[in-house]
Amino acid sequence: ETGVTQTPRHLVMGMTNKKSLKCEQHLGHNAMYWYKQSAKKPLELMFVYSLEERVENNSVPSRFSPECPNSSHLFLHLHTLQPEDSALYLCASSQTGTGIYEQYFGPGTRLTVT
């Protein structure tokens, strides 16, 4: 049990659809992350939220829109995606403060864009 949950676990959407991925952490952390894992690329960090403020956006296309309403919840809103956006989207959380802390990951959402 990792304490980080993601829904849905699988999602198939057309290029004109709008959908949202949800992440919830039960670990009392105050930083949350979105990663993209494609078949032939290393894990790519997409967004970082620390204390509910976005602190990093790694040149992610605007068709991905994150939202962090509080320190326990993180969303990734999707619209007009492309087939190359098909991937496993992983959410993670960690403590913040002096030093670097390990991140705890959810099970991911397997997204297929048709």
Next chain:
Amino acid sequence: AQKVTQAQTEISVVEKEDVTLDCVYETRDTTYYLFWYKQPPSGELVFLIRRNSFDEQNEISGRYSWNFQKSTSSFNFTITASQVVDSAVYFCALSEASSNNNDMRFGAGTRLTVKP
């Protein structure tokens, strides 16, 4: 810029064999952290270890052990007496202390298959 290299794409062993997964990193920071994660077929990354750059002591946890060598910028992971349940993709990652965002850079991963 920080970089992590896992040169072994895939490794296949027979149960009870020992196996070592290699990780080589690059960083200009003097303070940094290294991690290993396991990703079983279920998809979720499972945290295994965090080590900071000032602690070169090797660590053992059950059948797992880690060898941190700053002189060669390596942080290798050994599984002793491997089991079928060890089959997974293993990722090494690096985070520099100068990163304000706990930014972890992952290697490409090594897929380990343990056959019965």
